Amino acid sequence: MLDYFPENVSSVGIEHDELFALIYYICVGIFVLVNVVLLVFLIKYRRKKGVRAYHFHGDNLVEFVWTLLPTVLFAGLGFYSDDLWTRMKYQDKVPQADVEIDVMGQQFLWHIRYPGPDGVFGDKIPAEMSSSNPFGIDPKDPNGKDDLVVQNTFNLPINKMIVVHLSSVDVLHSFFLPNFRIKNDAVPGLWIDVWFDCFKAGKYELACAELCGSGHYAMRGVVNMQSEEDYNTWLQGKYDAVTASLQPENSTAEVASPAAESTEAAEEEIVVEESVTEEEAAH
Amino acid sequence: MEAVVTSPVEEHGHGHEHDHEHHESFIRKYIFSTDHKTIAKQFLGSALFFLFVGGAMALILRWQLAYPGEALPLIGSMLSDRFVSDGVVQPGFFMQMTTMHASVMIFLVIIPLAVGFFGNLCIPLMIGTDDMAFPTLNMFSFWLVPPAAFFLMIGFFHESGAAAAGWTHYPPLSVIGGFGHYMWTIGVFFVGFSSILGAVNYIATVLNKRAPGMKMFDMPLTVWALFITAILAALGTPVLAADLAILFFDQFFHSSFFIPEGWVVADYPNNGGGQPILFQHLFWFYSHPAVYIMLLPVMGVASDVLATFSRKPVYGYKAMVFAIMAIAFLGFIVWGHHMFQSGMNPLLGTTFMLSTIVIAVPSAIKTFNWLGTLWRGSITFSVPMLHALAFVATFVVGGLSGIFMAAAPADVFIHDTYFIVAHIHYVLFGGSLFGIFAGIQYWYPKLFGRRQNETWGQIHFWLTFIFFNLTFFPMHLLGIGGHMRRISDPNVYDFLKPFAGMNEFITICAIILGFAQLILVVNMLMSFKLGKKASRNPWRANSLEWAAPSPPVGHGNFDKPLRSYRGPYEFSLPGKKRDYLPQWKKPAKSESAEESAKQAAGGNGQAAGGGGH
């Protein structure tokens, strides 16, 4: 059963899979025990001529024992699991980030924001959020001018701690990376930190795991985990384009800021929902 | 129909006036009836009808998952092109089907059967009284179901379709969803209203109308379970009502309780300042207890059926009662386990993980006691017994899969995948529905005065049991593979492509499972006329309902005055000719002296650790 898991590529995933396996073996043990006892009783105590059932109302000591045993077992499991839980999710235990990105869910695509050539994210202001500016980047903040926003497909380096700030512009979505054993809802109005690393380069699928409307099934992204050099090359290419578009001689710079450009493309995708799905299905 | 002269209730001093005509009009007798047996039949009839409606929706879902992009057979060409194009299920329609399948099954099938049907059928008969404490209220609690169904379904007839935000109806999606979603809110409100009316009635009835001599700890476990369930419903449902009321304000008046500032949705005037997660807290504060509302009654039913067909007292009667109470109490402090990945503060995740893991303990206790009941019994495999045994076996699977999800870090991956779907179905189909089938089979002779055909009953059982497991067990594997819930086309994802074969297999099994349920209904309908006449006590059981004629006499139930002398599980007493001793049987002189001596010697005969028997 356990080998149905998709391949794991993150270090937290290793711990997750170990915990899952532990629970699995405990539960299979209990399942076999209970059902074997059940079957044995059904065969052994089936009605036979001349044999009367044993009139017996129960025994307090037995009750006590079989209350205590599962309590100890399950409570132990709970306390044992808690350590991993705190390291997976506690918002005051976010590790030191090597790479930080913002991820925003929108019916039915993912926006990913990189800080841009200056390495600093522009401020986010909820009141500024609009379909051309899903992150609500403050137009007055100079740091925000060069922020890079891409949709659905994005790259990240391996062997680095990646911290994702997650939110949504409309309804609930859920950021699910099956190969990383990562899942967290993207909630409008909340910024939630999610973090992971990766020890194997490759392209991994990002799924939406929370019902978000009729296009939910096709809200698919792909994260391309690359070696640090490859990643830097990719990022530099993107950043060069951003810098070029911000040059003063480019008179339309204001309108065609990279964020706006990419969301326009995104909007097209939303409007023609059918085509999104076909495109996605073709992947 | 004869008025009952010496109903035990009148004797008891709680009688209601028999001022109605001997010949009630057809409408009063069969439609707006206040007789609990008729109301039980109405709940049964409507729920079985909706079982097929919900089942058909499930098969539409399964077809799409197994054969995405292929036209629905038979009905594809009949459906409006708002739902299908060229017979192929559209993504929006798929979402409506997941939402409505679950809503129908939970709100119009399992809750009405577990609470409405069993509550009405069992409580008055098993505590030996003529009717509920408030018969008219009881009638209303049933007649709120049709408007509930109307509002839930009406969206199908609107161009924007039925509700499609999942049975959990999370905002903001449910707020912006349109007409069907608004109506859904109203429909569930009606269901809740019905539950509250039923609940207060059950509580009052159990507390006030027990037959003379019946102590609380002489009540059958079915009655205990229904009683505690009623308390759960009475405490939990108002919170759901509040939640729906707030949602309603957001939907109709744009009050933005659940909508935050900074939100990009066209056509919704957003006032901001709200919090979507608040809805989930209130929703699960009701809906976790609600899963026990759907389960506790059938746990009681299964206990009674297991005892009767192993001819043994329920093992640890008192422990069973305390376990029910513990589940009910803990049920109110575990709701957050549905929200581990919701963005709720993970510190709460730790708390809810620990409370949730503890709630598995009373379930384990109950399972062990069921096994204890079988131990050294004399087991007959009648149809009700087979269903009760299937209940125990499959409930174990559902309980154990719950452990995976209760461990918050393990839940990260399987949350919102088919693992959850497998869990739900092992507890609600394998648990609740098998328990309900056990109860239907067990009390059919009492309610309708006829026996069902045993062979067809067995065939129905085996088909259901086998294809239930073949349908739902593989879903655990899909879940471990990462297959998300509520997606209409898994082939979009590369990592899900290898599961196409499994999806197809599940669908084929589901179709057989669905059609097998026709056997149940046909057997029930045929037996109305063709079944052998049932005697008063066909299963040689002990609780008071078996003292009544089959079917029980009109308004009043019992044809003789009734008194309870002992607990409901005195099977196979040594030294007795018969292997059961009903509650209503007057003790012989010497016996009663013996009994009272025993009682004086400490504890009543029902103590879990009586041992002295």
Ligand code: HEM
């Ligand atoms: C041993 C006892 C149980 C435990 C530890 C347990 C635990 C859980 C957990 C942690 C979840 C949330 C999983 C997730 O969404 O990630 C869940 C979901 C669910 N459980 Fe249980 N459960 C138990 C018994 C039951 C029973 C007896 C029922 C019903 C009769 C039930 C019905 C459900 C349903 C319907 C859901 C899914 C709700 C949804 O998201 O649509 N569970 N359970």
Ligand SMILES: [Cu+2]
């Ligand atoms: Cu989604």
Ligand SMILES: [Cu+2]
């Ligand atoms: Cu729950």
